[in-house]
Amino acid sequence: MARPPLFQRATVTRIVKETADARTYVLAPEEGSFSYRAGQFCTFKVNVDGQELFRSYSMSSSPDTDTELMTTVKRVPGGKVSNWMHDNISEGDTVELTRPAGLFCLNETTVPLLGFSGGSGITPILSLAKSALATTDRRVRLLCADRDRASAIFDTALDELVAQYPGRLSVTHSYDVEDGYLDAAKVLAFIGDDAEGDHYLCGPEPFMAIVEEALPGPGRVFAEKFGAAAQSIPGAEDQPSPDSITPATGATGAAELGTVKIQLGRKKVEIARKEGETILDSARRAGLSPPFSCESGNCATCIAEVLEGSATMRANNALDDDEIADGMVLTCQAVPDTPSIKVQYD
Missing domain, CATH: 3.40.50.80 (Nucleotide-binding domain of ferredoxin-NADP reductase (FNR) module)
Structure with missing residues (x-):
């Protein structure tokens, strides 16, 4: 089943001033309502002074009580994205964001x-x-x-x-x-x-x-x-x-153990695989500029589909079991465990 594009557009229908440095943005996705769970977040893509930046913000709305999708952003001293959003986004503007992701969600239980x-x-x-x-x-x-x-x-x-x-x-x-x-x-x-x-x-x-x-x-x-x-x-x-996660870095100088084939848009590359190197690091080593943000398995910005071979994720706080079964991986955390692997970014 075809997966929707990673980034989608939404209109900011209202902006609510919560405090002097916090704003709630009420969003209307162009492709219809987002399906999400309480506690999840969306990753926003913005362009600040010619630089493409990513930032994940949690929803303050609940799918069980609210008819509108709302995310709340606090201005952070020196924060490029939060300050840009506060200073530049107005009601009626359009923003780009991922579908909701994250596993900080309710579990079935009766305990407090x-x-x-x-x-x-x-x-x-x-x-x-x-x-x-x-x-x-x-x-x-x-x-x-x-x-x-x-x-x-x-x-x-x-x-x-x-x-x-x-x-x-x-x-x-x-x-x-x-x-x-x-x-x-x-x-x-x-x-x-x-x-x-x-x-x-x-x-x-x-x-x-x-x-x-x-x-x-x-x-x-x-x-x-x-x-x-x-x-x-x-x-x-x-x-x-997530807690206790260290971003993986490329294993420079490690033995080559097969190939990593990567498709990003119209670009296709093939590069020798290195022991312990994530797919994201392989893509960057091959000269590609794939999407990523947190590099900790949390935001789902770097998601890709495994077409051939397999990989194991060191951490995953964004994909559910069905998405993993469909071959999706977080490339910042996915390390190939087959001699060769082929992946495709959305």
């Missing part, structure tokens, strides 16, 4: 959902909370850490949800300027008797480290980190990326 958000990390947490409340009987408890009250995103939306689901949803705020920085003791106090719940974490690395180290178990932990593996990628500020 505990969400831990730092700053703009509330975006996918809000989406998850809305779906959990609307489609299950689970209790939902959120711990939201922000610099101050003025910088807290979605305060009104959270208050409305608490009023809509009394007894099932509770929100605890922690403001640095009023309460001091979040620490392990505050995390443990928040968890209380719900250690067996599903814990969803999203936010900057220092916040994530504090929460993860404090979690007592035995509950499952699902983490969507910001900035862990994309610092060298232009425009990848606050890029969500």
Whole structure:
């Protein structure tokens, strides 16, 4: 079955000012509505000063409660993409983005959902909370850490949800300027008797480290980190990326073990395979400029179809089982495990 183009166009129908430095973009895809799951994200492609940049932003909407697709972007000091979007995108403009991807999603269970958000990390947490409340009987408890009250995103939306689901949803705020920085003791106090719940974490690395180290178990932990593996990628500020993933680099000087055939648009190349080298690195070594962003198996920008041979992905936080069964791989993580392989980018 033919796969739709990786990047599609959508019209920005509305822009909502959430805080002084956060905007929600309401999107209407040109090819009809996107199918997505709560907690997923889209990768945007923008051109800033002649440079093509990619950036992944989580949906703040939920497919179970919202009729519109919404993604929320926080302005980051020095962030090329977030600042460009805030300064240049207006209602009625068209943007390019991938179909939704990511595995930071709800699992079928009855245990409480505990969400831990730092700053703009509330975006996918809000989406998850809305779906959990609307489609299950689970209790939902959120711990939201922000610099101050003025910088807290979605305060009104959270208050409305608490009023809509009394007894099932509770929100605890922690403001640095009023309460001091979040620490392990505050995390443990928040968890209380719900250690067996599903814990969803999203936010900057220092916040994530504090929460993860404090979690007592035995509950499952699902983490969507910001900035862990994309610092060298232009425009990848606050890029969500999985825990403990190191981007693979080319194995320069390694033994040649077959061939890698790559088709990108009208370009076709064949290059000797090197031990431990990802398909993305092989493509770049062959002189191609394939799409990529996070290089950590998270954003699905580098997706390609394996036509011959096979490859194993070191990490995958974007493709589901059906897509893998159809031969799709994340080339930044896919290492060939057959002597020769042939892939085709969308």
